[in-house]
Amino acid sequence: MRNARSFRRGKGSRPNRNWNRENESRHDGRVILYGWHTVTAALANPARHVRRLWLTENAARRLADEGISLPTATETVRPDAIAAQLTPDAVHQGLLAEADPLPAPELEDLGAGGIVLVLDQITDPHNVGAILRTAAAFAVAAIVTTARHRPEATGVLAKSASGALEWVPIVVVQNLARAIAMLRERGFLVVGLDSSAVNDLAAIKPAAPLALVLGAEGKGLRQGTRAACNVLARLDLPGSIKSLNVSNAAAVALYIANRSLHA
Secondary structure (H helix, E strand, C coil), X not given: CCCCEECCCCHHHCCCCCCCCCCCCCCCCCEEEECHHHXXXXXXXXXXXXXXXXXXXXXXXXXXXXXXXCXXXXXXXXXHHHXXXXXXXXXXXXXXXXXXXXXXXXXXXXXXXXXXXXXXXXXXXXXXXXXXXXXXXXXXXXXXXECCCCCCCCHHHHHHHCCHHHCXXXXXXXXXXXXXXXXXXXXXXXXXXCCCCCEECCCCCCCCCEEEEEEECCCECCHHHHHHXXXXXXXXXXCCCCCCCHHHHHHHHHXXXXXXXXX
């Protein structure tokens, strides 16, 4: 296989990296990516610099069959050598990459159309990854989040996003209320999702450019965030439970918004 080197199935076959096994956090600016969709999307993204790639023989054959180009620093290792670098529940599918973070756009770089998702201190990487995946499916222009109280765009988050991390820009801001005010100045209708809101999201007929604001599990939107929005809206659910997991709420809200925008 092109650009791949096979190592002995001994000590030399294990990637010599001391990554944090609990949270797979990045070190020295590195991003850790694993799993088939996550890594192949990174390899296909010209904006992503993959420093090193560790892969199993089976993954190497599959990549070759699909004609996927590989970085120069590529090593073929045993599956357990990759598993040893990750948490026990991580599903790596024979691929582990070390990469540079993607360039972070500024809020001013966003276009004046489409839909933006704003995350108010959502810290669970599984939820943020799932939101990213949904955002990519609905062609969301960007996700806006705070510098603090957010998960790093690596490890579990990247795996949960299933490649969407490469296609949905993440804008990091210091002050969320100020960022929302800036979006409003640029003509965005900013709708905060709140299960106790009077307005139904479908009834307000959201129009582009649109920013949907999502709060953390349990806490919901902070008071300052709520006050910064144009309007608060709920998802009108017919069942006995009136609230959803935040990633599911994002999916339903994006479906309603897209249906309204393209009506």
